[in-house]
Amino acid sequence: MEEKIDIHKVQHSQTIYFKNRPSIIGSFSIAGKKESQGNIGDKINQIFDDCHFGEKTHEKAEKKMFEIAIEGAIKDAKMKPSDIDMMLAGDLLNQIISSSFAARSFDMMFVGLYGACSTMALSLAMGSVMVDGGYAKNVVVAAGSHFATAERQYRTPLELGNQRSPLSQWTVTGCGSCVLGKAEKAPKVTAATFGKVIDYGVKDVNNMGAAMAPAAMHTLVAHFKDTKRKPTDYDAIFTGDLGKLGETILRDLMNDKGYPLDDRYSDCGRIVFNEKQNLYQGGSGCGCSAIVLNSYIMEKLRKGEYKRVLFCATGALLSPVSSYQGNTVPGIAHAVVIESV
Numbered sequence: 207m208e209e210k211i212d213i214h215k216v217q218h219s220q221t222i223y224f225k226n227r228p229s230i231i232g233s234f235s236i237a238g239k240k241e242s243q244g245n246i247g248d249k250i251n252q253i254f255d256d257c258h259f260g261e262k263t264h265e266k267a268e269k270k271m272f273e274i275a276i277e278g279a280i281k282d283a284k285m286k287p288s289d290i291d292m293m294l295a296g297d298l299l300n301q302i303i304s305s306s307f308a309a310r311s312f313d314m315m316f317v318g319l320y321g322a323c324s325t326m327a328l329s330l331a332m333g334s335v336m337v338d339g340g341y342a343k344n345v346v347v348a349a350g351s352h353f354a355t356a357e358r359q360y361r362t363p364l365e366l367g368n369q370r371s372p373l374s375q376w377t378v379t380g381c382g383s384c385v386l387g388k389a390e391k392a393p394k395v396t397a398a399t400f401g402k403v404i405d406y407g408v409k410d411v412n413n414m415g416a417a418m419a420p421a422a423m424h425t426l427v428a429h430f431k432d433t434k435r436k437p438t439d440y441d442a443i444f445t446g447d448l449g450k451l452g453e454t455i456l457r458d459l460m461n462d463k464g465y466p467l468d469d470r471y472s473d474c475g476r477i478v479f480n481e482k483q484n485l486y487q488g489g490s491g492c493g494c495s496a497i498v499l500n501s502y503i504m505e506k507l508r509k510g511e512y513k514r515v516l517f518c519a520t521g522a523l524l525s526p527v528s529s530y531q532g533n534t535v536p537g538i539a540h541a542v543v544i545e546s547v
Contacts, residue, residue: 220425221399221432228337229392230384230507230544232283233500236275237380238353241497244479244489249501250380251278257354257379264354265304268297271350271381271493272308279346279383279500290314290385291342294333296325297492298351298377299359305348314346322521323418323447324401325349326382326496327540330517331398333386334542343387350381351491360411360526371412375449375475375490382496384504390547393507397543399432401425403523405536411529414490415452415475418520421537422448423459425518429541430465437467441512444503446519446539447475447494449487474498474519495519507546515544 235250242253252274259267272295280287293312295305296319309316321328329347336342354364356377362368386395404424408417422445430436437443437460448456453473460467477498478489499517506512518541524533 219432220401220428221397223397224334224338224395226338226388227394227396228334228386229389229394230504231387231389231392232279232281232285232385233383233504234275234278234282235380235382235497235500236271236278237378237493237497240483241378241380241478244483245477246498246502249505250497251501264352265299268304268350268352268355269307271352272304272348273311275350275381275383276308276312276346276348279385283385283387285344285385287312287314290344290346292317292336292345294319294329294345295348296320296329297349298322298356304350321538321540322523323490323492323494324519324521324538324540325492326499327446327517327519327542330384330395330542331400331540334395334398337386337388345386346383347386348381348383349492349496351377351379351493353377353379356491370486372486373410373413373451375414375447375487376479376485377491378478378489378493378497380493380497382493382500384500393504393544393546395542396545397433399425399429399541401539403536403538405534407534409532409534411524411535414522415449415487416455417522417535418537418539419448419452419455419459421539422456422518422520423463425539425541426460427463427465429516437465437470440470440514440516443467443471443516444495444498444518445473446521447490448473448520449475449490451487477502507544510546513546517542517544
């Protein structure tokens with residue numbers, strides 16, 4: 207008689223390895239004026255001063271950012287849209303309308319993804335699965351956000367002029383995109399660690415760093431255990447948008463787990479803006495890690511300044527309804543390993 211297996215007692219690896227090592231052969235970033243005045247402003251490919259981006263609404267402006275970022279990444283890969291088999295993208299708006307509305311402009315298969323602010327890592331990981339498995343030759347992935355649209359959906363419209371909490375972060379107005387395929391001289395995606403939903407009971411919708419840091423810790427620890435690596439095996443480690451407070455919390459959590467993060471670790475939410483801008487805890491939103499990855503990080507990978515990077519984007523899985531009903535804020539984090547040639 208076949209022995210029954212208790213699946214709850216089986217240890218499953220959260221990390222998958224890409225045998226064919228998909229290449230990031232094109233990338234592009236676009237952002238707003240405030241982002242251009244931050245630490246990586248000179249690295250961003252395109253800046254626009256008008257938060258409406260010439261459109262009638264902020265939501266239409268966000269969709270336009272997606273279109274331009276996707277077109278830019280395809281052009282950077284020296285391809286045409288017709289060369290791309292599939293698009294994987296996501297944003298923060300209900301029914302991910304920025305991504306899906308932008309997809310109308312492209313004649314390619316579309317897979318919409320929602321991982322909140324972890325979507326850049328999630329789309330990069332899932333796009334790599336498609337290319338590595340031979341299901342698609344070339345894939346474009348993207349993630350983005352807009353400060354005004356996020357505030358309208360998750361908090362209050364800007365017109366109300368509500369006072370911001372000291373724990374709050376500033377949603378990045380920006381979009382990042384990259385093309386995955388096969389190329390010899392291009393950074394490779396070599397592994398991905400998919401996260402689990404982690405909830406430490408945080409209810410403050412302004413304190414996203416505290417809500418997401420435990421999820422980042424859980425995914426990073428799982429990655430190091432699965433790969434038998436240490437933080438020192440990476441030239442740089444980036445989390446998505448924990449902000450200044452969230453970064454401090456994560457460092458403490460990782461110390462407790464025996465994986466101290468030294469100066470090779472940075473959070474994209476802290477990187478994107480500078481101290482003079484006085485934006486409290488720093489950046490957040492799908493566009494936060496997306497523009498940092500597709501500008502600052504990719505430049506260093508292409509130059510060979512980074513040989514191996516661990517990119518771990520984080521997301522808070524809340525909705526306006528869940529918050530108004532008093533629910534806690536679960537977190538998620540997905541990580542990808544990117545190595546230069």
